[in-house]
Amino acid sequence: MKDHADIVVIGGGAAGVGAARTLADAGKSVLLLEAQDRLGGRAHTVHIAGMPIDMGAGWLHSAPKNPWVEIAEARGFAVYRSPARWGEQWRDLGFSKAEQQAAWSAFGAFMQAMHTPPPSDLATDLIPADSEWAPYLDALSGFINGAPMREMSVTDWLAYEEASLDVNWRVCDGYGALVASHATGVPVALATPVSAIDTSAKQLRIETPRGAITADAAIVTVSSNVLASGAIRLPRHDAILHAAAELPLGLADKLFFTLETQGDIPDNAHILGHPRSAITGTYTLRPFGRPVVECMLGGEGARAMEKEGLNGAAEFALGELTGLLGSEWRKRLRFVAGSAWGRETHVLGGYSQARPGQHGARAVLREGVDPRIRFAGEATSDGEFSTAHGAYNTGVAAAKALLG
Numbered sequence: 001m002k003d004h005a006d007i008v009v010i011g012g013g014a015a016g017v018g019a020a021r022t023l024a025d026a027g028k029s030v031l032l033l034e035a036q037d038r039l040g041g042r043a044h045t046v047h048i049a050g051m052p053i054d055m056g057a058g059w060l061h062s063a064p065k066n067p068w069v070e071i072a073e074a075r076g077f078a079v080y081r082s083p084a085r086w087g088e089q090w091r092d093l094g095f096s097k098a099e100q101q102a103a104w105s106a107f108g109a110f111m112q113a114m115h116t117p118p119p120s121d122l123a124t125d126l127i128p129a130d131s132e133w134a135p136y137l138d139a140l141s142g143f144i145n146g147a148p149m150r151e152m153s154v155t156d157w158l159a160y161e162e163a164s165l166d167v168n169w170r171v172c173d174g175y176g177a178l179v180a181s182h183a184t185g186v187p188v189a190l191a192t193p194v195s196a197i198d199t200s201a202k203q204l205r206i207e208t209p210r211g212a213i214t215a216d217a218a219i220v221t222v223s224s225n226v227l228a229s230g231a232i233r234l235p236r237h238d239a240i241l242h243a244a245a246e247l248p249l250g251l252a253d254k255l256f257f258t259l260e261t262q263g264d265i266p267d268n269a270h271i272l273g274h275p276r277s278a279i280t281g282t283y284t285l286r287p288f289g290r291p292v293v294e295c296m297l298g299g300e301g302a303r304a305m306e307k308e309g310l311n312g313a314a315e316f317a318l319g320e321l322t323g324l325l326g327s328e329w330r331k332r333l334r335f336v337a338g339s340a341w342g343r344e345t346h347v348l349g350g351y352s353q354a355r356p357g358q359h360g361a362r363a364v365l366r367e368g369v370d371p372r373i374r375f376a377g378e379a380t381s382d383g384e385f386s387t388a389h390g391a392y393n394t395g396v397a398a399a400k401a402l403l404g
């Protein structure tokens with residue numbers, strides 16, 4: 001590993017890859033340091049039963065303005081444009097048409113009310129106290145934000161809504177594979193966790209177990225939870241560590257099952273496990289037309305399932321699926337993979353959400369305190385946080401700020 005670079009980028013997720021690519025393309029000497037033995041961070045594609053499976057980011061959200069779409073096309077990754085069917089319940093299983101309409105209008109009323117944030121900035125203050133759909137709203141908030149309504153900042157959520165477009169595509173060979181491929185040709189050191197940045201001299205000294213690297217500047221892209229944990233010693237950065245702590249990562253996880261006989265199930269068919277429980281999964285049957293069922297857990301559901309462990313979580317999901325589809329489905333489904341992002345040492349969660357009243361922490365983090373050290377990553381985005389394209393955009397912006 002070299003011991004000097006103009007700019008060191010710390011963390012090889014979507015933000016770090018975007019930053020390092022931009023700097024390398026501008027002719028800078030750059031080194032991307034990644035703690036794990038792979039690139040991609042929370043965009044992670046694995047291959048199971050011959051199929052690429054995304055354990056983290058899977059959807060090209062806000063597709064018409066998502067920079068990864070153009071990168072995918074330039075790099076020869078096919079983009080899958082079939083619409084998501086999250087708003088439908090396949091065959092109305094366990095969720096009648098009338099109930100679906102009532103639940104969606106409760107969510108619609110909440111989204112409308114968000115335009116006038118309450119003084120508390122707390123999402124639960126916009127939900128009628130006697131709402132029969134409160135658990136459903138908690139489940140949706142869990143999938144979207146990684147946390148239940150009682151922890152959500154209205155201002156923060158509204159900023160996300162205003163920045164996003166409801167068009168969602170996918171990468172056939174995996175979002176994680178795409179992110180990692182974008183670093184091709186960039187100097188990278190894998191399995192190299194940064195433990196400290198010494199700012200006392202003119203040049204930064206970046207400490208790792210494989211030796212120190214000096215640099216004129218650094219871009220730090222680790223998750224807000226990793227930053228707040230103090231895993232990287234950063235003297236005189238109390239304001240930054242405090243801001244990171246106000247942007248905790250909610251929890252989101254996935255479980256995958258292979259599907260033996262596919263029958264007449266349409267591609268991307270969707271079912272919500274239990275419309276009246278905050279602890280439930282959302283299931284996509286035959287994503288990409290493949291013989292797979294993809295379960296997503298978020299918020300309370302992901303917390304409960306990380307406590308259960310992967311086998312317990314898979315059993316829970318099988319219980320929801322067979323309860324709706326019939327017990328014969330147990331023979332058709334085989335649990336093959338699952339995530340527990342809260343236990344990933346170098347990530348520590350799903351995606352960031354601001355604590356009520358703390359949306360401004362995103363700008364504090366982004367602006368930094370030492371002009372030589374910039375912070376990027378999904379948590380530093382004003383409205384595109386919790387996404388891989390938002391992370392990428394912050395990485396590119398941090399690189400351009402240093403180049404500028």
Ligand SMILES: Cc1cc2nc3c(=O)[nH]c(=O)nc-3n(C[C@H](O)[C@H](O)[C@H](O)COP(=O)(O)OP(=O)(O)OC[C@H]3O[C@@H](n4cnc5c(N)ncnc54)[C@H](O)[C@@H]3O)c2cc1C
Pocket residue numbers: 010011012013014015016033034035036039040041042043055056057058059060061192193194195221222223226231232252253254339341346347349350351376377378379385386387388389391
């Ligand atoms: C289950 C799940 C589903 C999701 N679904 C979607 C989706 O469909 N669409 C979407 O757009 N987004 C989705 N997301 C969110 C998306 O994955 C993230 O917002 C995005 O990937 C974050 O990128 P990042 O670069 O900011 O951070 P990360 O991906 O966390 O990258 C930070 C990197 O820093 C490394 N690191 C940590 N500590 C150190 C250290 N000390 N030294 C060096 N390196 C270090 C980490 O290993 C990691 O690789 C999902 C996330 C999860 C968990």
